[in-house]
Amino acid sequence: MNHLSVEKVLERINQTEGFDELRSIRDQVHEMFQEHLLLSYSPELQEQINDIHDGLIKHAIFLSEKQMVGHGWGLPPVPYAFMLFGSGGRKEQTLWSDQDNGCIFADPVLKEDRLRIEEYFEKLSSYILNGLDMLGYPPCQGEVVSSNKQWRKPYSEYESMMLEWLQEPVWENVRYVLIMVDMRCVYGEASLIAGLKKQLFEYVRQHPAILQALLSNTLHHPISLGFFGQLITERYGEDAGGFDIKYGAYIPIVNGVRLLAIQAGVWESSTLERLDHLITGGRITIEAGHEWIDAFHIALKLRNRTPSQIEDGLYTTRGKLVAGQLTKELRQELKACLRAGAFLQKYVRKVVEEQIGKK
Structure with missing residues (x-):
């Protein structure tokens, strides 16, 4: 279009x-x-x-x-x-x-x-x-x-x-x-x-001490990547074998970038605008910023691929990729997204705890 x-x-x-x-x-x-x-x-x-x-x-x-x-x-x-x-x-x-x-x-x-x-x-x-x-x-x-x-x-x-x-x-x-x-x-x-x-x-x-409470909430949803680099998929029910792209990838990235934006005083509401300001303001490196931008685009793309339906006239989705969608190519792309998201979550914890420790 x-x-x-x-x-x-x-x-x-x-x-x-x-x-x-x-x-x-x-x-x-x-x-x-x-x-x-x-x-x-x-x-x-x-x-x-x-x-x-x-x-x-x-x-x-x-x-x-x-x-x-x-x-x-x-x-x-x-x-x-x-x-x-x-x-x-x-x-x-x-x-x-x-x-x-x-x-x-x-x-x-x-x-x-x-x-x-x-x-x-x-x-x-x-x-x-x-x-x-x-x-x-x-x-x-x-x-x-x-x-x-x-x-x-x-x-x-x-x-x-x-x-x-x-x-x-x-x-x-x-x-x-x-x-x-x-x-x-x-x-x-x-x-x-x-x-x-x-x-x-x-x-x-x-009151920068409040960042500790914000951090706990921000990291509530961990990236769904296992210790050995495997996808953590749904184990039970009709979504068994599928992947929760919303809460396993998208939300952790959104939450991590949002807290960095709060810490830096960036008012913008969109994740991409926040990342752009964090890069141009020198709060994150260009390399890290673009890695997270790429991961965010992958998460958004895959969110748009989750099966949807109309129920009682309402457009709905469970926000999960079904097992049949997880091809070898998609798994590789998703793992790259998740590795970047895991790095983001570690980085957020590090910089927030460092700031709180300085006060």
């Missing part, structure tokens, strides 16, 4: 007037991308997939705002931003990524307006998530979605919640902090999200 055709698809998306028509476009585009992915994968194709996802989500929000007006709720009463977390926040979605999102809005000027404003964004979020469901995006199993009040708050409450997590870095709180590091504005007032990121990175800069 060339650049011009993506522009035409985005133009079609922005001209649609309802979710049924928008779903039809997604289905058509999904089929076209799948055909391209069967032939070859490229970083440019991955970027195009995410451009289409962004276009679909943005227009779903626009249509939801129109529904709010049509049902008597009016326009948004204060500035707000709809943000993506996870692979959406990092601009690394596959064709079948789920919903990981939140809603942040400006604090009301008058306290008596607070309840009305909160009701407005609760309703708007319900319209948005219903629209995304109609488009085939399954909700996040961990309930990191704007229908969950934890992820739908005014700015001051988001700020307080984030600081509480940072000041009490137990496992679950650290998990939430790392989720927020990947947040990206897809629609609305981006300065609201930038303000939160500034606070988060400033806190880490002033």
Whole structure:
């Protein structure tokens, strides 16, 4: 799919007037991308997939705002931003990524307006998530979605919640902090999200000891490579003999690069942008950086090859390569990716522990 055709698809998306028509476009585009992915994968194709996802989500929000007006709720009463977390926040979605999102809005000027404003964004979020469901995006199993009040708050409450997590870095709180590091504005007032990121990175800069808690969470998913260099495959169930590309390769690389970015004060949310800044800033060597970039591309390519299906109208995948896909050539490529990922995890542990030890 060339650049011009993506522009035409985005133009079609922005001209649609309802979710049924928008779903039809997604289905058509999904089929076209799948055909391209069967032939070859490229970083440019991955970027195009995410451009289409962004276009679909943005227009779903626009249509939801129109529904709010049509049902008597009016326009948004204060500035707000709809943000993506996870692979959406990092601009690394596959064709079948789920919903990981939140809603942040400006604090009301008058306290008596607070309840009305909160009701407005609760309703708007319900319209948005219903629209995304109609488009085939399954909700996040961990309930990191704007229908969950934890992820739908005014700015001051988001700020307080984030600081509480940072000041009490137990496992679950650290998990939430790392989720927020990947947040990206897809629609609305981006300065609201930038303000939160500034606070988060400033806190880490002033309290580097928290890197120890972040490190423990970051290394929770080890690279699935055995001591003797063999792939660690699934042992039981319908995926027996297959390989968990998401949690065995992709997530460990993403997590490792993210912590290096946090340590270096790099705000960018995508893994590739983080690596680029780490290289140009002299935080990692050019050789190591490009080795991890290559490994990341392999992980993304293989994520896009995992079998998928439509269940109850939703695009889903278990994120695992099946045994029959693990050809000799693919195993060699995957092992190269995993060796680089294992080196990354060792490097992250080393540099974080060295910094903590200096304080």
